[in-house]
Amino acid sequence: MPVRLLLRNLFGHPLRAILTVGSVTIAVFLLCILMAVSRGLDAAVAQASASRLWVQSSVSLFVDLPNAYASKIQSTPGVEDVVRFQWFGGVYQDTSNFFAQFAVDPKKWKDSYPEIEFSEGSLDQWEKSRTGCIIGEDLAARFGWKVGDRVPLIGTIFPRLDGSNWEFDVAGIYHSNSLSIDQMTMFFDFQYLRESQEQNAVGGPGGVGVYLTRLAPNADADDVIAAIETEYENGPQAVRVTTEAEFQRQFITMLGSVPTLLASIGGGVLFAIFFAVLNTMLMAARERTRDIGILKALGFGNGKIGFMLVIESLLICTTGGAVGIFLAKSAERPLWSVVSSQVPGFEISSTVLTLGISLAVGLGILAGIAPALRARNLQPVAALRLGA
Amino acid sequence: MSAPITLRTVTKSYSRGGETLRVLDELDLDMDGGTFYALMGPSGSGKTTLLNLVGGLDHSDSGIIRVGDEDINDLNGTELAQWRAENIGFVFQGFNLLPVLSARENVELPLLLAPLSKAQRREQAERALDLVGLKDRMNHKPRELSGGQEQRVAIARAIASDPKVILADEPTGDLDRDTADAVLAVLQQLNRELDKTILMVTHDPQAASYASKTIHLDKGKLGRIEENHTITGDANNSKEN
Numbered sequence: 001m002p003v004r005l006l007l008r009n010l011f012g013h014p015l016r017a018i019l020t021v022g023s024v025t026i027a028v029f030l031l032c033i034l035m036a037v038s039r040g041l042d043a044a045v046a047q048a049s050a051s052r053l054w055v056q057s058s059v060s061l062f063v064d065l066p067n068a069y070a071s072k073i074q075s076t077p078g079v080e081d082v083v084r085f086q087w088f089g090g091v092y093q094d095t096s097n098f099f100a101q102f103a104v105d106p107k108k109w110k111d112s113y114p115e116i117e118f119s120e121g122s123l124d125q126w127e128k129s130r131t132g133c134i135i136g137e138d139l140a141a142r143f144g145w146k147v148g149d150r151v152p153l154i155g156t157i158f159p160r161l162d163g164s165n166w167e168f169d170v171a172g173i174y175h176s177n178s179l180s181i182d183q184m185t186m187f188f189d190f191q192y193l194r195e196s197q198e199q200n201a202v203g204g205p206g207g208v209g210v211y212l213t214r215l216a217p218n219a220d221a222d223d224v225i226a227a228i229e230t231e232y233e234n235g236p237q238a239v240r241v242t243t244e245a246e247f248q249r250q251f252i253t254m255l256g257s258v259p260t261l262l263a264s265i266g267g268g269v270l271f272a273i274f275f276a277v278l279n280t281m282l283m284a285a286r287e288r289t290r291d292i293g294i295l296k297a298l299g300f301g302n303g304k305i306g307f308m309l310v311i312e313s314l315l316i317c318t319t320g321g322a323v324g325i326f327l328a329k330s331a332e333r334p335l336w337s338v339v340s341s342q343v344p345g346f347e348i349s350s351t352v353l354t355l356g357i358s359l360a361v362g363l364g365i366l367a368g369i370a371p372a373l374r375a376r377n378l379q380p381v382a383a384l385r386l387g388a
Numbered sequence: 389m390s391a392p393i394t395l396r397t398v399t400k401s402y403s404r405g406g407e408t409l410r411v412l413d414e415l416d417l418d419m420d421g422g423t424f425y426a427l428m429g430p431s432g433s434g435k436t437t438l439l440n441l442v443g444g445l446d447h448s449d450s451g452i453i454r455v456g457d458e459d460i461n462d463l464n465g466t467e468l469a470q471w472r473a474e475n476i477g478f479v480f481q482g483f484n485l486l487p488v489l490s491a492r493e494n495v496e497l498p499l500l501l502a503p504l505s506k507a508q509r510r511e512q513a514e515r516a517l518d519l520v521g522l523k524d525r526m527n528h529k530p531r532e533l534s535g536g537q538e539q540r541v542a543i544a545r546a547i548a549s550d551p552k553v554i555l556a557d558e559p560t561g562d563l564d565r566d567t568a569d570a571v572l573a574v575l576q577q578l579n580r581e582l583d584k585t586i587l588m589v590t591h592d593p594q595a596a597s598y599a600s601k602t603i604h605l606d607k608g609k610l611g612r613i614e615e616n617h618t619i620t621g622d623a624n625n626s627k628e629n
Binding site (some may be wrong): 004005007009012290291293294295296297298299300301302303379380381384 | 440443445446465466467470471472473474476480484486488489493497498501503527545
């Protein structure tokens with residue numbers, strides 16, 4: 001194969017080559033990010049615990065459940081413990097600083113999450129402080145918070161009636177060993193919320209958002225789900241019980257069918273770039289019709305000429321792909337700090353990088369086949385005449 | 389190593405605008421190996437078509453085309469490409485050099501198909517360029533050469549792989565008189581010194597006078613074959629340009 005001819009052709013139009021490589025770079029970069037998000041969401045579902053069930057209103061996740069349900073759920077055979085969970089929705093300084101906050105029962109919560117450990121502070125410190133809270137390592141890193149710091153939040157669902165801010169004292173920093181639990185969340189004592197409401201210092205709904213139900217060892221999840229749902233079938237508030245994996249999946253779906261959306265965007269990007277590269281390669285081959293005629297006249301077979309065109313396309317796409325995956329890996333940390341609260345499993349893994357470069361290689365081969373087929377069908381005489 | 393060329397009842401037609409145009413009509417022709425032939429005739433008489441058929445660039449509708457010992461009508465596309473690489477050197481009117489390659493790299497192109505090392509290819513290409521008097525321009529790109537020099541590079545490419553037959557289609561059509569004479573002198577030298585069979589299409593009687601024999605075609609049929617008794621040119625007197 002005339003390697004020198006291949007390289008000279010490749011760099012014969014530097015601007016065109018750079019723009020084509022650039023378009024493949026952007027496509028592969030976007031695909032890697034989309035794949036990382038999609039896989040991160042899947043990982044959260046995959047690593048969800050099988051021993052935790054979520055009890056929510058059958059109407060919607062946004063409809064609270066009565067407080068009295070806690071004891072009844074607790075008495076269901078197969079249930080070991082019940083933890084109250086309440087979405088707080090506070091704002092730190094302004095809405096751009098969004099992070100999730102939940103009011104929970106500290107000890108029960110910790111017992112239900114063996115994947116979580118304290119990297120600083122302790123459960124004891126948390127329980128001793130009425131205004132205490134614990135925060136994830138990533139949240140602590142984002143705002144530079146440490147144990148002992150005071151975090152003021154503006155109540156939105158639960159506003160303080162005197163117009164003041166809520167104040168929480170950081171009693172611990174947690175580390176999660178599971179991709180289904182992010183490190184960008186704040187947890188504080190449910191009693192702090194409830195007592196504040198009972199003192200008429202705070203507005204907002206008085207129920208419980210969801211009940212986290214921990215299964216007893218050897219308990220059958222399906223039996224427990226059926227028992228709890230049957231118990232509240234006729235009210236006062238019908239419930240829906242799901243496994244944690246299902247709950248995660250439901251949460252992801254709530255974000256707007258994200259996986260489907262990501263797949264659609266990724267597919268669209270891939271198709272658009274495929275046609276752009278294909279067009280470039282066809283244009284380049286058409287410009288070289290005379291050259292193809294010359295090579296054929298000199299005795300170069302269709303295989304060699306076709307191979308040369310495919311390799312040219314492959315080189316362009318592989319270069320673009322390599323730059324794309326390099327940029328994606330470089331952007332991993334900055335992007336992770338933005339998306340990790342929603343997608344704790346976000347990672348530009350070696351699998352994502354391999355998929356990215358494989359797509360670029362596949363794109364290169366496919367985009368090279370069309371001009372190679374065209375060259376194959378060209379008769380030498382016609383090629384020389386057309387290119388004259 | 390000279391190769392005779394034989395054509396028997398060769399017919400070739402083209403379809404244009406719904407009409408079938410018979411360009412070669414049951415043509416019989418015998419050409420001796422190691423002879424320089426000029427091929428003349430009015431436009432549309434089938435000169436270039438004949439050249440393309442003999443060079444295996446196109447297929448005849450019927451008849452036999454034998455070059456040396458090979459009946460090229462029996463060869464498929466891949467075999468024909470291989471055969472061209474080993475037996476035929478082409479020189480075109482428009483030079484047809486690849487603009488992205490240097491003179492030496494252009495000459496090396498057909499050698500890429502031969503089982504040669506890089507050094508052997510380079511040596512053979514330089515020898516061919518030396519033969520046409522352009523060794524000192526071997527690193528120049530085609531755009532840095534004059535028309536005559538480009539055509540001489542094309543001739544060097546045609547002879548680099550030591551083919552038995554050189555087919556030249558109006559090789560001096562785009563050149564001025566002096567430059568054309570120099571290029572024709574090189575072709576004549578290749579015929580005399582290397583015993584190449586040369587078939588050159590031309591409209592120019594002056595160019596044809598460099599050949600040993602002139603074949604006249606008329607409406608796809610053989611007119612006559614003339615022996616040139618007063619052959620023009622001598623490679624030793626060729627002009628540099």
